[in-house]
Amino acid sequence: MKKFKVWLPFIASAAALAADILLPDGKNSAKVNYYTYFCAAIAVFTLITAVMSVFNDKIRESTSYKGLFRTGVILLIAVIDLLTAKFDVLPMIYFPSPSKVIGVLFEDYELIGKCLLYSARLLLIGFFGGALVGLAAGIAIGFNKHAAYWLNPLVRFLGPIPSTAWIPLVLVVFPDTVSASSFLIALAVWFPTTLMTSSGIQNIANSFFEVSETLGAGTFCKIFKVGVPAAMPSIFIGIFNGTCSAFITLMTAEMIGARYGIGWYVNWQKEMMCYANVYAGLIVIALTFSILITLLFRVKDKLLVWQKGVIKW
Amino acid sequence: MAERCDKMVTTEKSGGALSVKNAVKRFTQPNGEEITALNGVNLEVDSGSFVSFIGPSGCGKSTLLRLIAGLEKPTSGELSLDGVPITKAGYERGLVFQNPTLFSWLTIYDNIAFSLRARGIYKEKKELVNEYLELVGLKDFAGAYPHQLSGGMAQRASIARALVGHPKVLLLDEPLGALDAFTRMNMQDEILRIWREKHMTMIMVTHDVDEAIYLSDKIVVMSPRPAKIEKIISVDIAGKRARNNPEFLRLRSEILEILHFAGKVEEPDYII
Ligand SMILES: Nc1ncnc2c1ncn2[C@@H]1O[C@H](COP(=O)(O)OP(=O)(O)OP(=O)(O)O)[C@@H](O)[C@H]1O
Numbered sequence: 058m059k060k061f062k063v064w065l066p067f068i069a070s071a072a073a074l075a076a077d078i079l080l081p082d083g084k085n086s087a088k089v090n091y092y093t094y095f096c097a098a099i100a101v102f103t104l105i106t107a108v109m110s111v112f113n114d115k116i117r118e119s120t121s122y123k124g125l126f127r128t129g130v131i132l133l134i135a136v137i138d139l140l141t142a143k144f145d146v147l148p149m150i151y152f153p154s155p156s157k158v159i160g161v162l163f164e165d166y167e168l169i170g171k172c173l174l175y176s177a178r179l180l181l182i183g184f185f186g187g188a189l190v191g192l193a194a195g196i197a198i199g200f201n202k203h204a205a206y207w208l209n210p211l212v213r214f215l216g217p218i219p220s221t222a223w224i225p226l227v228l229v230v231f232p233d234t235v236s237a238s239s240f241l242i243a244l245a246v247w248f249p250t251t252l253m254t255s256s257g258i259q260n261i262a263n264s265f266f267e268v269s270e271t272l273g274a275g276t277f278c279k280i281f282k283v284g285v286p287a288a289m290p291s292i293f294i295g296i297f298n299g300t301c302s303a304f305i306t307l308m309t310a311e312m313i314g315a316r317y318g319i320g321w322y323v324n325w326q327k328e329m330m331c332y333a334n335v336y337a338g339l340i341v342i343a344l345t346f347s348i349l350i351t352l353l354f355r356v357k358d359k360l361l362v363w364q365k366g367v368i369k370w
Numbered sequence: 371m372a373e374r375c376d377k378m379v380t381t382e383k384s385g386g387a388l389s390v391k392n393a394v395k396r397f398t399q400p401n402g403e404e405i406t407a408l409n410g411v412n413l414e415v416d417s418g419s420f421v422s423f424i425g426p427s428g429c430g431k432s433t434l435l436r437l438i439a440g441l442e443k444p445t446s447g448e449l450s451l452d453g454v455p456i457t458k459a460g461y462e463r464g465l466v467f468q469n470p471t472l473f474s475w476l477t478i479y480d481n482i483a484f485s486l487r488a489r490g491i492y493k494e495k496k497e498l499v500n501e502y503l504e505l506v507g508l509k510d511f512a513g514a515y516p517h518q519l520s521g522g523m524a525q526r527a528s529i530a531r532a533l534v535g536h537p538k539v540l541l542l543d544e545p546l547g548a549l550d551a552f553t554r555m556n557m558q559d560e561i562l563r564i565w566r567e568k569h570m571t572m573i574m575v576t577h578d579v580d581e582a583i584y585l586s587d588k589i590v591v592m593s594p595r596p597a598k599i600e601k602i603i604s605v606d607i608a609g610k611r612a613r614n615n616p617e618f619l620r621l622r623s624e625i626l627e628i629l630h631f632a633g634k635v636e637e638p639d640y641i642i
Pocket residue numbers: 397398399405406407426427428429430431432433434595
């Protein structure tokens with residue numbers, strides 16, 4: 058059974074390749090049939106993994122585990138190809154063939170890459186700005202009565218407003234769309250970070266602070282060596298939530314008069330009725346964001362090694 | 371990044387002399403009712419001695435310890451260490467809670483090094499960390515996180531953490547309360563050994579009469595709340611280690627009698 062699962066993706070991709078070559082194209086076929094190359098590449102890849110897993114136990118383990126899923130994905134794409142490129146079952150404007158979507162990635166990569174860079178700039182400025190201000194505000198609220206008195210109502214009142222609701226105001230106040238959009242993203246990150254930082258600090262057992270005092274800790278030490286690390290699990294939940302709302306805000310902000318940006322790209326191509334480009338853009342967005350989230354979790358695992366056991370046990 | 375407020379280094383290893391004069395502590399409970407935890411406690415503890423507090427539950431032993439640690443201010447009265455009034459918590463009065471409260475985000479090594487780092491003297495005194503790791507037998511667990519230790523190991527780590535800064539007074543609030551009888555007896559010997567080696571003043575709260583006799587020079591028997599000192603008993607049995615020594619048994623029944631007479635609040639639990 059395991060052996061079979063290892064070979065299944067290769068069999069599926071070979072079948073998809075055969076179907077693509079043997080069946081005649083419908084009337085909306087793409088100029089260059091990228092899908093054929095795609096199938097061929099996948100077939101080569103799955104063949105290599107299958108052969109390697111004959112010799113290597115570890116690779117066999119992971120290839121056979123992923124076998125069914127990979128097969129499913131390959132078959133799904135093959136079915137879409139049949140429905141679009143081969144039999145013209147779906148309306149072609151909204152449902153371009155896989156070949157066309159893949160083609161966009163190859164032919165339009167310069168513009169997509171440029172858009173990614175523009176989005177990255179907004180996201181980075183917004184994320185780090187919002188996270189830093191959020192951390193600072195959260196620490197201040199958590200440790201200082203006066204800061205809590207003045208900031209808490211502000212956080213409670215302004216925080217829950219979705220940051221995109223500020224668009225009308227922000228467009229007036231900021232000189233350009235870059236600063237306006239970064240500010241919106243920062244706002245989206247700021248609120249959950251502040252909230253989870255301050256509540257994380259307030260939930261720390263007082264005995265930690267008392268122990269640190271009897272060990273000679275001063276205020277600085279109590280805040281940054283006890284309070285912040287103890288609240289770190291909670292802070293990370295805040296930053297994670299903030300990152301998710303940052304993505305939402307980025308997409309929305311880019312649709313309001315930005316020039317370039319991956320969200321802008323998708324929106325613009327939709328207006329041009331280039332749905333192949335829209336799907337290509339969506340695929341790029343999905344890949345990028347999931348890589349970013351993965352990175353965030355890597356950082357979390359690094360910083361919270363001490364917590365791992367707590368979860369496990 | 372360590373705290374740099376006080377760079378004073380205690381070089382001498384001896385303990386400090388503690389004086390408590392007329393200490394009164396009242397708490398206001400959530401329902402507005404005032405309760406008196408300590409009702410005029412007077413106590414002198416000689417430098418380098420080992421003193422145990424024993425008394426019924428809820429009488430105010432922990433409160434007295436927290437006053438000495440400086441974590442709590444007395445409602446009235448004065449506390450001083452070597453003649454210097456105690457106003458706030460400080461490293462010269464180390465405290466070990468009943469629950470180890472190790473910093474869960476730090477390894478055992480970093481937990482023990484905390485005090486040195488907090489005071490900005492880690493660089494000069496680094497070797498102390500390893501010395502104390504060895505003293506409490508946790509050398510092999512330097513890189514472990516607190517959740518990877520057993521209860522007794524965690525308690526030893528927290529004792530090492532309090533000791534590494536060479537406090538003049540080590541305050542122990544039922545440090546062995548959560549341990550099984552066997553680990554507990556081992557830990558008692560370990561505490562004795564550390565005390566003999568480092569000569570600091572030890573003040574320990576305990577529920578266990580045998581433990582008090584076994585470890586202390588003096589046993590402070592407290593009355594039920596509002597706590598006063600019922601009696602201070604000096605222990606000087608030559609062969610204290612023999613728990614069936616007649617003097618040991620006599621002291622035990624004397625203390626139990628005072629506790630019964632004073633409160634009948636709680637039967638202390640024995641460990642033999
Ligand atoms: N922060 C506080 N607020 C209100 N009351 C308190 C506070 N701390 C202690 N008390 C009260 O003071 C009394 C003495 O408490 P303490 O913890 O000193 O007792 P204890 O002798 O250590 O008891 P045990 O042996 O059970 O630990 C108790 O009645 C307790 O309810």
